[in-house]
Amino acid sequence: xxxxxxHVTTAGRPKHLADWLTLKDQALDVVxxxxxxxxxxxxxxxxxxxxxxxxxxxxxxxxDVLGRNCRFLQGPETDPAxxxxxxxxxxxxxxxxxxxxxxxxxxxxxxxxxxxxxxRDAAGxxxxxxxxxxxxxxxRVAEDGLRKAKQxxxxxxxxxxxxxxxxxxxxxxxxxxxxxxxxxxxxDDLAGDGVGVVSLPHNRLGIYLLDVSGHGxxxxxxxxxxxxxxxPTIEGSLLTENDGTGASVVPPSRVAERLxxxxxxxxxRQYFTLVYGVAxxxxxxxxxxxxxxxxxxxLPRTGPPASVPGSGLPVGMxxxxxxxxxxxxxxxxxxxxxxxxxxxxxxxxxxxxxxLDRLLAEIARWRxxxxxxxxxxxADTVRAWSGGPLKDDVSLLAIERxx
Ligand SMILES: Cc1cc2nc3c(=O)[nH]c(=O)nc-3n(C[C@H](O)[C@H](O)[C@H](O)COP(=O)(O)O)c2cc1C
Numbered sequence: 001x002x003x004x005x006x007h008v009t010t011a012g013r014p015k016h017l018a019d020w021l022t023l024k025d026q027a028l029d030v031v032x033x034x035x036x037x038x039x040x041x042x043x044x045x046x047x048x049x050x051x052x053x054x055x056x057x058x059x060x061x062x063x064d065v066l067g068r069n070c071r072f073l074q075g076p077e078t079d080p081a082x083x084x085x086x087x088x089x090x091x092x093x094x095x096x097x098x099x100x101x102x103x104x105x106x107x108x109x110x111x112x113x114x115x116x117x118x119x120r121d122a123a124g125x126x127x128x129x130x131x132x133x134x135x136x137x138x139x140r141v142a143e144d145g146l147r148k149a150k151q152x153x154x155x156x157x158x159x160x161x162x163x164x165x166x167x168x169x170x171x172x173x174x175x176x177x178x179x180x181x182x183x184x185x186x187x188d189d190l191a192g193d194g195v196g197v198v199s200l201p202h203n204r205l206g207i208y209l210l211d212v213s214g215h216g217x218x219x220x221x222x223x224x225x226x227x228x229x230x231x232p233t234i235e236g237s238l239l240t241e242n243d244g245t246g247a248s249v250v251p252p253s254r255v256a257e258r259l260x261x262x263x264x265x266x267x268x269r270q271y272f273t274l275v276y277g278v279a280x281x282x283x284x285x286x287x288x289x290x291x292x293x294x295x296x297x298x299l300p301r302t303g304p305p306a307s308v309p310g311s312g313l314p315v316g317m318x319x320x321x322x323x324x325x326x327x328x329x330x331x332x333x334x335x336x337x338x339x340x341x342x343x344x345x346x347x348x349x350x351x352x353x354x355x356l357d358r359l360l361a362e363i364a365r366w367r368x369x370x371x372x373x374x375x376x377x378x379a380d381t382v383r384a385w386s387g388g389p390l391k392d393d394v395s396l397l398a399i400e401r402x403x
Contacts, residue, residue, distance in 0.1 A: 029053065034133030036070060040118070040126045044069045045090070048128075057135050059105035070131065073102040077109065086116065093118050093126045099136060111140040154189075157217070161189040164220065167227050169197040172372040174402070175205055176281030178330075181372035182209075182397040183379045185342075187390035192219025192272075193340050195397050198232050198239065200278065201247040206232065206239050208276040209397040211293065211340040213314075222263070222270055229262070230255075230276070238262075252276045252289035256315060256323040260291075263316045271316035275338045284330035284401040289323050291315045294341055294356075297363055301333030305363045307356070308336070330401035335371065337363055342392035346382050354385045371400050 014020045028035050034054030038045040046067045055061055058073060065072075074083060082100040089096030097115040104110060113136045119128040165184075172181040175197075182195045192212035200206045208230060212219040232239045238258045240247050250258075255276055265271060275296055277288030288296075292314030295307040310326040330336060339359065346354040362381050366374035375396045382394050 025051075032056075032134075034058070034131070036131035036133065038070065038129045038131065040093075040128050045129065054133060057104075057110070057133060058102070064105070073112070074100075075103040075109070077101050078103075086114075089116065090129065099140070102133075109137075110135050111137045157189040160217075160220065161186070161191075164190060164224070167224070168195060173197055175199075176203070177284065177402055178205065178279060178281040179371050179400045179402050180205075180207060180397070181375055181400075182395065183372070183375040185379050185383070185390060185394040187342070187393050188215050190215075190217060190220035191393045191395070192216075192223055193342070193393040193395040194223040194227050195395055196227060196230055198230065200232055200249045201240060202249065203281065204249050205279045205281060206230070206249075206276070207279055207397070207399065208274060209293070209338040209340065209395060210272050210274040210276075211342075211393070211395070212272040213270050215393070218270065222268060222272065226259075226272070229259070249278055251325055252278055252287055253323040253325040256289045256291050256312065257321070259315045260319075260321050260323075264319060265316045268316060271314040273314045273341075279399065284332075284334070285327065286330060286336065286399070287325050287327045289325055291321075291323060292317070294339060294344060297337040297339075297360060298328065299335040299337065299363055299367060301331065305337070305360045330399065332401050335363075335367070335398055335400045338397040340393060340395045342390065342394040343378075343382050343396060345392060346386040346390065346394065348385050349387050354382055358385075371398050374398070 014023060029052040031051070031053050034057050035051040036047055036054055037049040039048050047065055047070055050062055050065055071083070078101050082098055085098055086096055095115070095117045097113070099111055099113050101109055102112040113134040115132045117130045118126040119130060121127050168184055169180075169182065172179065180197050184191065184193065184195060186193065192215050194208070194210045194212070196206070196208050198206040210223065210226060212222045229238050231237060238255050239250055241250055242248070256274065259274070273293035274291045275288060275293045277286050279286045288310065289312060290310040291312045295310055297305045298308050299305040308326070308328060312323045313321045315321075328336070344354050344356050344359055348354065359378070362378045366377045369377065375398055378396060379394055383390065
């Protein structure tokens with residue numbers, strides 16, 4: 001029962017003070033926390049009361065404890081800074097709450113969430129300090145485990161990211177009359193974007209830029225797998241076939257169809273977009289397929305940049321999707337730019353997308369720069385547009401006919 005101020009009324013209280021105090025003692029003894037009282041007016045603030053919770057928590061029986069300063073709970077691993085914090089608070093006669101490593105009677109350690117509050121008499125003088133001890137070891141151990149697991153995971157991701165970087169082609173390649181460069185900017189450690197330049201039979205080059213839906217480990221795993229499958233040196237490569245008369249290059253549209261069969265959505269829960277093309281470095285001929293990917297941009301030696309034709313569904317979206325090949329021929333000085341949607345969908349401060357028009361302007365703006373340097377400038381502009389960390393991978397790949 002409470003009165004109107006919320007205080008407990010005296011109704012129901014034992015009549016004799018001794019009974020009432022015994023009842024209070026019993027109440028204090030059943031709580032799990034330690035409750036301690038130190039005398040502030042005696043030298044070195046000895047303990048004058050501990051409850052049974054303190055005995056259970058520390059293993060020290062009451063007869064070992066009364067009359068001593070509570071520092072006997074400290075040991076070699078106790079942080080001196082925590083002890084100093086208590087010392088200062090007590091000297092300044094104010095409350096303090098902290099977590100400190102303490103030792104039980106048997107020498108084992110526990111984390112003690114300790115709160116100490118001064119008690120004042122009517123004249124305002126501090127007469128006692130009340131200490132409340134809670135064993136928070138389980139929580140500290142769990143936090144420690146989490147921290148270690150997070151650290152291990154971060155190390156793993158960094159290692160995987162290094163492997164992913166090592167799988168990338170060199171930043172710029174000269175192959176016959178073609179120069180190929182890329183700029184790869186993952187938004188996390190691991191990218192869902194992938195870029196590759198591979199040698200194919202008959203002096204052809206296979207060139208791709210792909211973007212797996214989502215980010216992180218799942219997207220990166222699929223991107224790793226695709227890098228493997230799109231490598232012509234492996235058994236069962238999707239890029240070449242052998243009809244008995246020698247190896248031949250599989251047309252890009254059929255590569256897309258093969259990928260679509262290998263990665264149905266119901267198995268991977270992911271889809272990906274891709275530009276894959278087969279280039280002939282001697283003629284500048286480029287046969288390519290697009291699977292839901294933003295259309296590459298052709299920058300003729302003179303004249304404005306423009307998107308090239310082509311369309312197709314992302315790989316993995318529907319069974320039996322069919323794809324068409326497109327072709328173009330790069331003349332001397334012409335450049336072809338491929339990009340992932342992270343480049344045009346980067347959001348600016350006002351929530352506006354970077355957009356294709358700005359990308360086209362950037363491509364034209366840096367046309368006098370060497371291929372790779374121009375890509376870096378474009379990537380810098382996109383990054384600056386997004387104002388902070390990238391929300392999506394931004395990858396650019398460009399091909400220039402130099403010959
Ligand atoms: C009521 C009270 C309870 C205390 N309980 C603990 C405790 O549970 N664990 C601990 O390490 N220190 C505890 N202390 C702090 C130590 O008794 C001591 O004040 C601290 O070590 C700083 O002083 P020192 O530098 O003289 O050792 C308590 C102090 C008071 C006044």
